[in-house]
Amino acid sequence: MSEECTHNCETCSSNCGGEQKADPASFLEKPNENSHIKKVIGVVSGKGGVGKSLVTSLLAVSMQRKGFKTAILDADITGPSIPKAFGIKEKAQGTENALLPVKSKTGIEIMSLNLLLENETEPVVWRGPVIGGVVKQFWTDVIWEDVDYMFVDMPPGTGDVPLTVFQSIPVDGIVVVTSPQELVTMIVEKAVNMAKMMHIPVLGLVENMSYFVCPDCGKKHAIYGESHLDAVAASFNITTTAKIPIDSKITAACDQGMIELTNGTWLDDFSDAIEQKLK
Numbered sequence: 001m002s003e004e005c006t007h008n009c010e011t012c013s014s015n016c017g018g019e020q021k022a023d024p025a026s027f028l029e030k031p032n033e034n035s036h037i038k039k040v041i042g043v044v045s046g047k048g049g050v051g052k053s054l055v056t057s058l059l060a061v062s063m064q065r066k067g068f069k070t071a072i073l074d075a076d077i078t079g080p081s082i083p084k085a086f087g088i089k090e091k092a093q094g095t096e097n098a099l100l101p102v103k104s105k106t107g108i109e110i111m112s113l114n115l116l117l118e119n120e121t122e123p124v125v126w127r128g129p130v131i132g133g134v135v136k137q138f139w140t141d142v143i144w145e146d147v148d149y150m151f152v153d154m155p156p157g158t159g160d161v162p163l164t165v166f167q168s169i170p171v172d173g174i175v176v177v178t179s180p181q182e183l184v185t186m187i188v189e190k191a192v193n194m195a196k197m198m199h200i201p202v203l204g205l206v207e208n209m210s211y212f213v214c215p216d217c218g219k220k221h222a223i224y225g226e227s228h229l230d231a232v233a234a235s236f237n238i239t240t241t242a243k244i245p246i247d248s249k250i251t252a253a254c255d256q257g258m259i260e261l262t263n264g265t266w267l268d269d270f271s272d273a274i275e276q277k278l279k
C-alpha cells in the first residue's frame with residue numbers, strides 16, 4: 001500500500017487489492033500473545049494542553065481505586081507527560097522480543113516513549129507514519145500483564161496519527177476532553193464524527209479547568225466564562241459528563257509525580273458510568 005493511501009478506495013485508482021480493507025476493523029492489530037486486556041478507552045482532545053493526560057491519569061487512578069487493574073498506553077508520542085505525572089523515573093525493560101510496562105506506585109501498568117528514551121528532554125522529530133508505528137508497537141510488542149481497563153492517551157486532534165491509532169487498536173469507547181475556552185461544539189462534533197467513522201461509542205465528555213473555587217471565600221468562579229458543557233453534551237446525546245476545576249493541587253501533583261495521591265472525586269461518578277456502559 002502506498003504511503004499516500006487515504007484508505008478511501010472510492011477515490012483511488014490504484015489496484016492494490018486494499019478494497020477489502022475499507023472496513024476499519026480489518027486494520028486492527030493483535031495485541032501481544034501474552035497480554036490480557038479487557039477494555040480499551042481512548043482519551044481524545046481537540047488540541048494539546050487542555051488536560052487530556054491529566055484526565056487519562058485521573059481515570060486510571062479512579063478505576064484502580066475501585067479495585068480494577070488499569071493501564072495507560074501513552075500514545076501522545078510528541079508530548080508524553082504520563083510518566084512525569086506518576087513520578088516514574090526508571091526505564092522500561094524488555095525481553096528478547098517484547099517490552100514490559102513500568103508499574104506505578106499503585107500498580108498501574110504504563111508504557112510511554114519517555115520510558116524508552118535515554119534522555120526524556122530529547123524532542124521527537126518523527127513523521128506521522130513513524131509515530132503511528134511506535135504506538136502500534138506499544139500495542140503489539142508490549143506485554144500488558146493483566147488489565148481490566150486500558151486508557152490510551154491519544155495524540156491531540158483528529159489528524160493522521162490519532163486515525164492510525166484508532167484503526168490499529170480496538171478501542172471500546174472514547175472520552176472527549178475539552179476546556180471552556182475552546183470552541184467546544186466544534187471540537188466535540190469532530191470527535192463524535194471521528195468516533196462514528198470508526199464505529200466507536202463516545203462514552204463521555206470531560207470539561208477541564210471548568211471553574212475555580214476561591215480558597216478564601218469558597219465562591220465558584222467561571223474564569224474562562226460560563227460552561228456550555230451540558231448543552232453541548234445534550235445536543236450530541238452524550239449523557240455522561242464531568243467537570244474538573246482549576247486547582248493548584250492538580251498542577252503540583254502533576255509536577256511532583258504525585259497524581260495517584262490527589263484526593264479529588266471529580267471523576268468518580270464518571271468512571272462509574274463508564275464501567276456500566278462497557279459492561
Ligand code: ADP
Nearest residue numbers: 048049050051052053054245246247250251254
Ligand atoms: P494535554 O495532555 O491536554 O496536553 P496535560 O494534561 O498534560 O495536557 O496538562 C498540562 C498541564 O496543565 C498539567 O501538567 C498540569 O500541570 C496543568 N493542568 C491541567 N489541568 C489542570 C487543572 N485542572 N488545574 C491545574 N492545573 C492543570
